Amino acid sequence: MEEEPIVVGLDVGTSKICTLVARVENGSNLRILGVGIEPSKGISKGIVTDTRAASESIARSIEKAERTSGFEINSAIVNLAGMQVSSTISKGAVGVSGRVIDQEDVYRALDSAQAIAVPHNREIVHVIQRGFSVDGQEGIRQPVGMHGFRMEVEAHIITSAATSMENVRQCITMAGIDVSQFVLNPLAAGESILSETEREMGAAVIDLGAGTTSVAIYVKGDVFHANVLGVGGDLVTSDIAQGLRLPLEVAEEVKLKHGYAVLDDINEDESFNVISFGADHSTKVGRRELVNIIEARVEEIFMMVHQEIKYSGYDSLLPAGIVLTGGGSLLPGARKLANKVIGLPARLGKPERMVGLTDQISSPAYATSVGLLDWGILFSESTQIVPERPGKSSKSNGKVNADGFIQWLRRMLP
Numbered sequence: 001m002e003e004e005p006i007v008v009g010l011d012v013g014t015s016k017i018c019t020l021v022a023r024v025e026n027g028s029n030l031r032i033l034g035v036g037i038e039p040s041k042g043i044s045k046g047i048v049t050d051t052r053a054a055s056e057s058i059a060r061s062i063e064k065a066e067r068t069s070g071f072e073i074n075s076a077i078v079n080l081a082g083m084q085v086s087s088t089i090s091k092g093a094v095g096v097s098g099r100v101i102d103q104e105d106v107y108r109a110l111d112s113a114q115a116i117a118v119p120h121n122r123e124i125v126h127v128i129q130r131g132f133s134v135d136g137q138e139g140i141r142q143p144v145g146m147h148g149f150r151m152e153v154e155a156h157i158i159t160s161a162a163t164s165m166e167n168v169r170q171c172i173t174m175a176g177i178d179v180s181q182f183v184l185n186p187l188a189a190g191e192s193i194l195s196e197t198e199r200e201m202g203a204a205v206i207d208l209g210a211g212t213t214s215v216a217i218y219v220k221g222d223v224f225h226a227n228v229l230g231v232g233g234d235l236v237t238s239d240i241a242q243g244l245r246l247p248l249e250v251a252e253e254v255k256l257k258h259g260y261a262v263l264d265d266i267n268e269d270e271s272f273n274v275i276s277f278g279a280d281h282s283t284k285v286g287r288r289e290l291v292n293i294i295e296a297r298v299e300e301i302f303m304m305v306h307q308e309i310k311y312s313g314y315d316s317l318l319p320a321g322i323v324l325t326g327g328g329s330l331l332p333g334a335r336k337l338a339n340k341v342i343g344l345p346a347r348l349g350k351p352e353r354m355v356g357l358t359d360q361i362s363s364p365a366y367a368t369s370v371g372l373l374d375w376g377i378l379f380s381e382s383t384q385i386v387p388e389r390p391g392k393s394s395k396s397n398g399k400v401n402a403d404g405f406i407q408w409l410r411r412m413l414p
Contacts, residue, residue, distance in 0.1 A: 006033075008065075009188075009372025010058070010076035010177075012168060014211030014234065015327065016040050017057050018369040019065035020361065021073065022354070022376075030373050032356035034069025036061040045211035045230050046081030046185075048167040055174035062175055068357065075178040077372045078168065080125060081185045081212050083230040084161035089130070090116050093152045101134070101143045101151055113155035123165055125182055126158040128223050141220075158184060158226055181375070184226055185209070186216030188371035189325045191378075193349030193364075194218060203320035205349070206305055206338070207368060208328025210234050213301055215308050217318070225312035229304055233328040236297045243293045244285060245276045260291045261298045261333030298334060302341040309342065321345030327365040 004023050007030075011018040021034030038061040042053030062073055092113030094105055114127050132140040134148035143151055160182075169179050190205040199218045207214040211232045217225040236259075241251035258272050270287035309315045321344040324335055329348055339346040350363055351370035361370060 005377075006071065007373050007376030008073055008076040009369055009376060010062070010078045010172065011188075011366075011369040011372060012043060012054075012058065012079060012172075013040055013081065013209055013368075014043050014045060014232065015209075016365075017061040018361075018366060019058075019061045019073070019076065020369050020373055021065050021069040021071055022356070022373045024377050028353075028377060030354040030356075030370070030377075032354055032358055032361065034065040034067075034071065035357050035360055036064030036066070036068070037360065038064065042171075043211070045083060045232070046209075046228065047083070047164055048171055051167065051171055051174070055171040058171055059175035062177060073177055075180045076172075077181045077183060077376050078172060078179050079185050079188055079368050079372060080160055080165065080168070080182045081209060081214065081228060082160060082164040082168075083212060083228050084164055085125075085158065085184065085226070085228045086122075086160075087156060087158045087226055088116070090114070090155050090157050091152055092155065093150060096134075096148050096151055098147065098149050101146050101148055103144055105151060106132075106144060106153070109151055109153040110155060113153055114157065116157065118159060121162050122159040123162040124157060125160050125165075125184055126156075126187065126223075126226075128156040128158070130154045130156050130222050130224065131220075156223060156225075160184075183372055183375045184214070184216070185212070185228065185368050186214035186226055187223060188375055189214070189349070189367040190216050190218060190223070190323075190371065191374040192351040192353075192371035193323055193325055193367050196221075198320040198323065201320040202314070202317040204309055204318055204322045204344070206322050206324050206326075206329075208233065208301070208324060208326040208334070210327060213305060213326075213328070215305055217309065217312055217314050219314055219317050224314055227308055229301075229308065231301050231304060233331075235301075236294055236328075236331075239293050239297050240290065244274065244290065246274065247277065250274065254290065255294070255331075258287055258290055259294055259331055260287075261295055261331050261337040263288060263291050263295045265333060265336075266291050294331070295337070298331065298337055299341055301328075302338050305338075306342045318344055321347070323347055323349040325349040325364040325367040329364045 009020045017038045019036040022030040041057045042050030090113045092109045094108045132143045133152045186205045186207045189207045199221045202219045205216045209232045213229045237252045266288045271284050273282040275282045335346045
């Protein structure tokens with residue numbers, strides 16, 4: 001009997017580091033075996049600002065996951081949340097000579113689409129098919145089994161700043177493990193929270209993190225656009241700290257306890273007590289004063305998301321609306337404000353289809369973490385955990401090279 005594979009996801013965020021270990025059951029179900037959650041240090045807006053602090057936070061998270069799972073972690077699939085992300089559309093074509101198209105032809109066409117001029121300071125993260133044409137006939141979803149002489153594929157290629165990826169990779173290597181693959185934040189989150197109907201109809205995943213807000217647009221089952229915006233929940237906390245003259249730690253606590261995103265829903269008589277800078281005793285603050293600060297910043301974030309959706313050109317192809325996820329989506333009233341600003345149906349998305357140690361991670365704040373495990377299933381990384389750590393591998397292990405990409409495709413395509 002074939003052993004069920006083990007997958008590992010490492011979510012490196014601005015506010016937290018989360019390492020998950022899971023066993024894949026029945027080909028697609030996840031049994032969570034290990035969880036390691038640690039406050040993040042040395043990371044800001046998805047960018048490494050202190051290599052030593054970041055690697056120590058990552059190491060502590062990995063150690064917790066190893067302790068709870070009983071496995072020693074060798075490598076992991078890692079999220080990518082930096083702002084320096086860009087995407088382009090590329091086409092690849094292959095000759096078929098009139099015979100029946102097979103899977104190898106599909107792989108060759110997608111490999112051809114990757115042959116674009118990538119600047120030396122950028123690295124390919126994802127290559128995602130968007131559609132095929134055979135002998136000029138467009139709109140083909142799956143060309144295998146068709147006759148033809150020439151097949152073309154349109155691919156969505158996502159790249160990121162090579163230095164940012166290398167810095168994250170270095171921190172993870174310093175923590176004692178390797179990166180098997182990078183996955184863009186909203187693509188990981190989308191894997192764990194979107195239904196097949198939403199993917200096919202058209203939906204946007206909005207991952208509201210502490211340092212960044214990520215956007216991924218799904219149309220006809222595939223990712224048609226993705227980007228990372230340099231705004232997040234930390235800005236809301238900073239605004240509260242400045243507006244109410246509070247230490248950042250107190251401002252974060254006030255946001256979590258009394259925060260709300262829509263001023264019109266708050267009564268004039270609502271208030272709470274807080275100790276501000278230089279004060280010896282607590283003072284009463286009207287909740288509307290707090291919510292006024294929060295609404296202004298969250299509205300700005302959703303306006304930026306709205307502009308990004310319109311910039312993509314697919315704003316009219318999203319009947320399933322938007323799915324909010326990430327820790328920022330837990331702010332009461334966020335869904336209502338998103339619906340008002342963006343003008344699309346909105347719901348909260350949390351990870352599902354998992355069993356085991358799920359108490360801590362059954363929340364939108366962990367959608368990316370769980371989504372990395374789903375990508376682990378697709379990428380078929382079944383050798384991530386071994387009895388002993390081998391020597392450090394070269395940095396190319398973290399790249400989506402042609403061989404790794406084809407392995408991923410063999411899992412994705414029927």
